[in-house]
Amino acid sequence: MPSESDPIRIVVICGPTGTGKTAAAIEIAKAIGAVIVSADSMQVYRYMDIGTAKPTPAERTAVTHHLIDVMDPDEAFDAQQYVALADSVIEDLFRRKIPVLVVGGTGLYIRALRYGLFSAPKIDPMIRSALRAEASERGLAELYDRLRVLDPQSAAALHPNDRQRILRALEVSLSTGRPFSSYLKEHGFRSERYAACVIGLYREREALYERIDRRVDDMLENGFLQEVERLLQMGYSAGLASMQSLGYRHLVDFIDGRMSWEETVRTLKRDTRRYAKRQMTWFQKERNMIWIDAHRTDAMIAVVKDFLR
Template sequence: MLSPLIIIAGPTGVGKTETVLKLAEPLSAEIISADSMQIYRKMDIGTAKPTREELACVPHHIIDVVEPDDPFDAAQFVRMAEPIIDRIHSSARPVFVAGGTGLYIKALIHGIFPCPQKDKEIRKNLSNEAERLGPSFLFDRLRRVDPESATKIHPNDKQRIIRAIEVFELTGIPLSEHHQAHRFQKIRHRTLKIGLTMDRGFLYERIDRRVDQMLEEGLVDEVEGILRQGFSPHIKSMQSIGYSHVTKFLHGDLSFDEMVRTLKRDTRRYAKRQLTWFGADPQVIWME
């Protein structure tokens, strides 16, 4: 029998944390965080982690599990989540999965497709090409070998571009075709998928207010502290929304006002991409 999961998904700033707490607490449920940034220790304000009080109300999992420079991907998320789900279900308690990282949620439900292992030599060569010729060169190459993947990967997302090209070079098959074949895998969990949404203008206002709140709570100090501990500004976690913007401000590449403006803009754009991702899933039940 497939184990059931209640998914609470949606864009950043829509209120997933508040909603899942209201639903989970009276049911004595537990929550698995499906957020690719809340996995990192030391990164609290910019990732909008639940507060200590919220964490004390309902048990949370897969938060603060790795250091900012540790690698982590959807496969690791699934490997961590599965035994937690089994343990919670064995005690007859409901499991909520809440977050905005659609790939983590998809991997948990459908599993990870059997993709080839990473090849250090290929990745090194591709990374060197990106450094020498710029990320746009690699992106143009991706568009030639796998145009479908190119429509789903941001032109500046060097890591995912390299992975897509790497898969093609190793197998001769575009990454998008691997994904297409994997869609016919058996579903691993029964799910109730709830998507949270609201008027787009109101959502963007909430995002702007949340950015202001993060800055008031000490986001600049948080980023400065991480850099002071010796973490490179070039690691994946520090290239994320918020942390990259503040780093540019600290290095003098952006004024404070420019940092705030671009951080709000890029967060709104990210929310739009999340809505597009979850909106493509016909099983999502949308609630305002």
């Protein structure tokens, strides 16, 4: 990476699901001649298009996007891999003097890109193996309850279905005798790796929730169920981390007869609203955020141009 005296400048467009990040980012990118680097933990997966709300082919033709469709659904992907890939893309664009927009709602990826990841403590492989076996045999809910006892702070920050991160927090806590959250706190996340202008998109809660409900309806009308059926037919099992994500697990439950269609739609809308609330809570804790009404793309462009000047 360039020296501190010549830092790479990036613009980050973030916020909860449903705020309109993609549309705003494309408008901004066109205005400044930028390229978009996705910061979405699900859009990295091929074949998972509708449920992850990927930019359309037309949008990806209008503005170049990176870190979309880079993994198969049965491949593991984490923040460390994301940072390595994003760094490579950003440094290449910097050399070519192309402005960079980092766009997405995965707060952990954005934080890791800005501040780096803490050095992971050594994990006992027997503990790791035992936890994975327990998750398969007894279910994730029991492990999540254990994490709530061992490390309430980490548990509060994670969704009960986030298998990969629940296991990670548990294996660190059990291997070291210290809560996983204490390592994060120790890191501090204060030394920035890039000179970043971070814009958070904001909508009133009621308006955001209405947009989320409409978007779920649109996804289902546009073939989300058929997308999940196709993934299962391709051999991607329901137990994969990617298939346990928001929306995909709901439709798998419907396909397997565990929920009616009405219950599936209602639960998916509810869980998406809850996810948006958690995202907003995360981003409100981030430093140096510039919150702008999601309708005011003109204001975003003005802020970005001033930052890059």
